[in-house]
Amino acid sequence: MAKNKNTEQKIFDAATELFMEKGVDRTSVRDIASKAGINLALMNYYFRSKENLFDAIFTNLVKENTKDLLNILDSDLGLEEKIRKYVDAYIDMLTTNPLLVPFFMAIIHRSQEKITQMKVISNLYGTEKFSQQIVDEGKAGTIRRTDPTHFFVDMISLITFPFAIRPLIMDRNEMSEEDFNNFIIERKEHITGLLLKSMKEC
Amino acid sequence: MAKNKNTEQKIFDAATELFMEKGVDRTSVRDIASKAGINLALMNYYFRSKENLFDAIFTNLVKENTKDLLNILDSDLGLEEKIRKYVDAYIDMLTTNPLLVPFFMAIIHRSQEKITQMKVISNLYGTEKFSQQIVDEGKAGTIRRTDPTHFFVDMISLITFPFAIRPLIMDRNEMSEEDFNNFIIERKEHITGLLLKSMKEC
DNA sequence: AATTGTTTAAAATCTAGTTTAAAACAATAT
DNA sequence: ATATTGTTTTAAACTAGATTTTAAACAATT
Incomplete structure (x- = not known):
């Protein structure tokens, strides 16, 4: 449970920055994963979908x-x-x-x-x-x-x-x-x- | 040359409406082609790319x-x-x-x-x-x-x-x-x- | 009949979101 | 300590759809 909040937060923060900078539709889930330093599938694991995030x-x-x-x-x-x-x-x-x-x-x-x-x-x-x-x-x-x-x-x-x-x-x-x-x-x-x-x- | 200007204009008009309504990134070239009643590839023929259009x-x-x-x-x-x-x-x-x-x-x-x-x-x-x-x-x-x-x-x-x-x-x-x-x-x-x-x- | 410009159709390429399946890890119970 | 369970991570696959390219068909003009 240690890294749990951490990972979720990393995704959240990275996506926030990218969405604000480049716009939602010009930010790919792969961009987010890469910026957050996490695996692609984790976005889905924590947030179910990009739109949900x-x-x-x-x-x-x-x-x-x-x-x-x-x-x-x-x-x-x-x-x-x-x-x-x-x-x-x-x-x-x-x-x-x-x-x-x-x-x-x-x-x-x-x-x-x-x-x-x-x-x-x-x-x-x-x-x-x-x-x-x-x-x-x-x-x-x-x-x-x-x-x-x-x-x-x-x-x-x-x-x-x-x-x-x-x-x-x-x-x-x-x-x-x-x-x-x-x-x-x-x-x-x-x-x-x-x-x-x-x-x-x- | 009869339909020439016509087709180009149809693409232009259809795309204008769609871009304004749904946004550029949420409008696909298929949407444009379908709304303009033309073939998919014609957008490319007249405008080279979506971004150019x-x-x-x-x-x-x-x-x-x-x-x-x-x-x-x-x-x-x-x-x-x-x-x-x-x-x-x-x-x-x-x-x-x-x-x-x-x-x-x-x-x-x-x-x-x-x-x-x-x-x-x-x-x-x-x-x-x-x-x-x-x-x-x-x-x-x-x-x-x-x-x-x-x-x-x-x-x-x-x-x-x-x-x-x-x-x-x-x-x-x-x-x-x-x-x-x-x-x-x-x-x-x-x-x-x-x-x-x-x-x-x- | 040949040339040119226009349109269509099909295929190739690429990008992106989502899902799956298995492995790694952590915590707890036995 | 070992086994069990649930959570997290990874890598790969899947799906869908987008853009672009190529070549063929068609139409009009020379």
Whole structure:
């Protein structure tokens, strides 16, 4: 039982990396086995099929990377502070793992039907509490009345889309990796400012 | 030579549809041949390889769908009117073909390296003239001084990202196709307002 | 009738996912 | 210690399907 978890984990980790880098359909089981340093058949032994392995990996990725964000949305912070923290945390997370967004985008296209049936997928989207907060503060008059659905879509669009088209932005503006990261850091303030301004009467 | 262009076009069209729907890697040459009603080997005869066919299709899709948008950006309209028209035209175009964005996102992930080398790819991004206009009007004081790179990224993020995550938005908000389209129509005004407001001093 | 371009059919080649069967290993019971 | 049992690993085979190549058939044109 010693090596058991170990092998399973090695397969899982190798496949995660490869799927994110090259895409699920361009990664063969032989690639995975070779990267994990294990025998071909072990993938099947532990995960039954490649598609099954993918499901496990995808579910895990969503869970791991949305936990903190959902906690922020559901916290008792005021709206401004909450948005600031959310934008910050989200961008930090994506900077750490810049392949996440492109990978998710590819998966949405690849596994459209399957994906909406996965329970974990609701993690990718906003929370009831946050929507309510926007409505409440609108009624209270601390902010302009704002449609929470549009607002949330605005927010995640502004945060995540640049990562989806990262190669284009870099190419077009002749940015190095470092330049891009700086650009993204600039965006933290920029996005927060934009969103807050959109909620102010003026 | 009568059927020549015809057959080539049939392959091209069938492949375009299938690639957009199911993704390049989940479409087989047999699928294409069968959908086009032609013999398997004809794909090779006309396009040499599947990857080659894909390149031709991708280039064509980008060209076809960016022409009008680039014309708007390069026109002599005032900034406000230009933004209004651009948002409108872009959203109309994507509504007509809601698979375009998810497909492009998947391709960016799939063909990262290749893509930045394609000449056509610069079409996907803003124009020099538009950037200059933002800088100029900022200096002239008709708008707040605005970084054109951030502004342009904001604009295309807000316009296109909702299409990239369409299934999630629909699922989360229990929208039908029609509901989603109405949501998107709402966004025309919403996005234009947001962008213009962001450029106003206040 | 010959040439050229187009289409078809069949075969070869290659790649990939999955399965099988047997061997190696580890733990536990005898 | 030996045997038994269950788990893990290995190597090879199987299956299916994809792409590509080759050669033959066909059609149109010269």
